[in-house]
Amino acid sequence: MKMPVIKRLVETQTLENLVAAEEALLEEQPLPFEVEGEDEGEKLTHIFAAIFILNHMRENGSQFKDALREYTKKVRVSIS
Secondary structure (H helix, E strand, C coil): CCHHHHHHHHHHCCHHHHHHHHHHHHCCCCCCCCCCCCCHHHHHHHHHHHHHHHHHHHHHCCCHHHHHHHHHHHHHHHHC
């Protein structure tokens, strides 16, 4: 998971575009836009993170940094 990639997705893509990219990856279709990542799993992680962050920002009126912090908290909890 690379934070600069996630930030770039949040800044350049709409929620709808990210959901379309998620669906394309899950259906093994070409992505509608470039997503950096070493493999499909990392690309999917970046897309999931960007979707979570955009939703969090929209629902809570929060800034990117706060939404990113919430996402990383969730990741840490799921790992431990």
